[in-house]
Amino acid sequence: MTPPLALDIDGTLTRPHGDGVDPRVFEVLPEWDAPVVLTTGKAFPYPVSLCHFLGIPERAVAENGGVVLVDDQLTYTGDRERARSAVEEYKSRGGALGWGAADTVNRWRETEVAVHVDGDETLLREVAADHGLEVYDTGYAYHVKTPGVSKGDGLTTAAEVLGLDVREFVAIGDSENDVTTFEVVGTSYAVSNADERAKESADTVLDDAHMDGTLAALADLEGGQAVLDRVESTER
Missing domain, CATH: 3.90.1070 (Hypothetical Protein Ta0175; Chain: A, domain 2)
Structure with missing residues (x-):
């Protein structure tokens, strides 16, 4: 069964050198056969806009957990x-x-x-x-x-709204603010460009960086390779 995803944006879904979202995001995430929650330090409108342009449900943990939006349920925890x-x-x-x-x-x-x-x-x-x-x-x-506000708590809230156990999620990230997410999910990956705290906390440190690393992690997951193969066959 394909697992739900908790995905950081910067450094994880982006191209190297911080020059924008990798276009392969638009090929893979709309085809993912489970909920996708974008977890980011970016301001609230950014992950919502990305969900909109991806054509996936607006599910976001923004501002390091300060704002959570899942299926039209909005929660604020930061001051x-x-x-x-x-x-x-x-x-x-x-x-x-x-x-x-x-x-x-x-x-x-x-x-x-x-x-x-x-x-x-x-x-x-x-x-x-x-x-x-x-x-x-x-x-x-x-x-x-605000102290105590974190992506991990935000994802736990998101999982509850979705009727899922947060441990069902697979998280992929690259930064200190992803550590709390890694701590609550069942499986976690740090891309190779991740900082040391993220690498120490992740279950797996990937050999590849940025979106290349994220795609490698997705290929590892049950159902993940099937999704990637389906996208590649559509492109051909």
Whole structure:
């Protein structure tokens, strides 16, 4: 039986060097014969939009677990106002968000605030701690967020809505924020470009990076190779 998937986006469904979603995502995920939940640190609209363009049900754990959407059931667990307050203090003390005037990274973010990895990490962590918040380093940004909010808890909520045991899920990811997901699922894979915490927590570390690694993991799964073969035969 093909298992449900919990898939990170950046570094996992993307091409190398962070230059966008790998087009093979559009071939494989719509054909997957089980629920797919996108689990990401990105702002809520991003995974919802990706689901929309993939033509799959809108199932997302966004903002590191701060927002969960599954089958029209929406759950919030993060406190964005506290995060905003901390980041305002960070800026007043000389820190910068680093995204430019439009700041599309945070414009639609609902439960946390993200700071560019070139920002002052020491200052940011100090200010966040003063506000009772934590900072996640995903390799792409520093996320200022409510303690205890995680992708793993978000996926557990998603599984409950779907009527599934979260241990039925297979997770694939690349970053520190995927560790809590790896801890709650039955099977986990880290792509080869993953950070050390993700690699240490995963059941399997793949030889391939980015989408190549994700496809290798999918081929490993029961029913997975059949899905990939079906996609390849359609292309021919």
